[in-house]
Amino acid sequence: MESRYNLKSPAVKRLMKEAAELKDPTDHYHAQPLEDNLFEWHFTVRGPPDSDFDGGVYHGRIVLPPEYPMKPPSIILLTANGRFEVGKKICLSISGHHPETWQPSWSIRTALLAIIGFMPTKGEGAIGSLDYTPDERRALAKRSQSFYCEGCGSLMKEALLPLSSGSASSQADKEAKELARQISFKADVNSSRKSVAEPTESSEFNHLASSSELQQETTAFQDTTISEVSENQSNSATSTQEERIQPVSNNTSMSPRQRRALQRRVPTSTNFNQVQQPRVNTSHVGSNLLILLLILALAALIFRRIYLGNEYIFEL
Template structure:
């Protein structure tokens, strides 16, 4: 198999190392890749003691992505067990359904121990989960020992070492169990529930969007009204004080009246808001006087029109006068 893959590839290097570590079966689990595919593993796990799965031996597949260990594997059970659906990718925080919770420090050993730990938990409608009765699970646990895998040739009765109460877990198993404790059982959620939550929140999102649109439409009008009041107050203050300077251009703010200081603060706040986001044309732009050049052009056109009319009238008058003299 080593000649079929690039040994410099991180995924191949990692899987080769894990295959060497897991080549010998233990009392709890065993996993090895297929002879012709390094990225598909078959595993066997023993049901956890003191549970509905006690005495059961369960077989399954692990399909690993080319980006492993940066991306999680997909786990599929092949033995009927009453907890996970057969032949379907199960939804766990260590599987491909939740890449956001996967950690590269986890391994296939960690996944096997996590599967054993997940079996006694409730399915709660998660993808690939089942909630059989305890009697049904116990019956399936007895039948699981007669299961034989046609793809890898594993026999459940001889796939694992005999279970003994005096067995001492290895250091690797202890480390894997510590990593398995970090796996969140809350990550096992149903996509149907997620879709329902998104559907239920859709009206609220639309409502919030409509409210934001209304506020955005009303904001320029409010700014225009505020600026109108500010300009009125400023004009009144300037008329009384006889000054034409703007309240913003005065360096000494101590000489300003309370109304002028309030106007100056309001204008500064409005300028900061306008700098943060674009708004529609303000009142100062709407109230902008006409262009002086346009007014001058209009006056010039009127004068030229009157001059041309006077010239035409004079020529007509002169022609009539010349004709009258000629007739005489």
């Protein structure tokens, strides 16, 4: 198998190391890759004691991604057990359904212990979870010992070492329970942080809807203001300043917004008249000055004619 894979790949190195560590079965779990596929493992776990799965031996598949251990594996149970669906990827905080809770320091052994620890817990509607009755689970636990896997050729009666009451077995049970509790706690914490940090789809929709409504109201207000200003400008061309001020103070049918818009236009008209008035006076003074200059020029011309006429008579 080694010649088929790139030995420099981190995933290949990690999986070969774990395969060497899990080569020998224990009385609680065992897992090994298929002969022709290093990224698909078959595993066997014993049901946790003092539970509905006590006495059961359960078989399944672990499919690992090429990015392992940076990404989590997918876990599929092949033995009917009443807790996980058969042939379907189960949803655990250590499986591919929750990559946000996966840690690269975890391993296939961690996944095996997590499966054992999660079996007595409630499914709560998770993907691939079942909630069979205790009697049904006990019946499936007895039948699980006769299960045979055609994929790897494992028989459940021979897959694990005989169960013993030594310290190693009790330690594995405690480790599985503690691991399941820690993983479940981490998943709950991460999900709560995610719900606080990221808005839900409905809140995003409400935010977008409120923004759209605000934009529509703003556009409508701008259109109303423009129409009001245009109307005021057309009225100001044919009416005096007093006629423009009178509707603002006496017309009670106008809305407060219309009154404020008209009031904003009045000072502009007043300033416009104040600026234009000197232009009219200046042009009037210029006209008077031009007439005066013409009169003076005409007078000078008449005076010259009279002077030249008198001088001509004097010479005669």
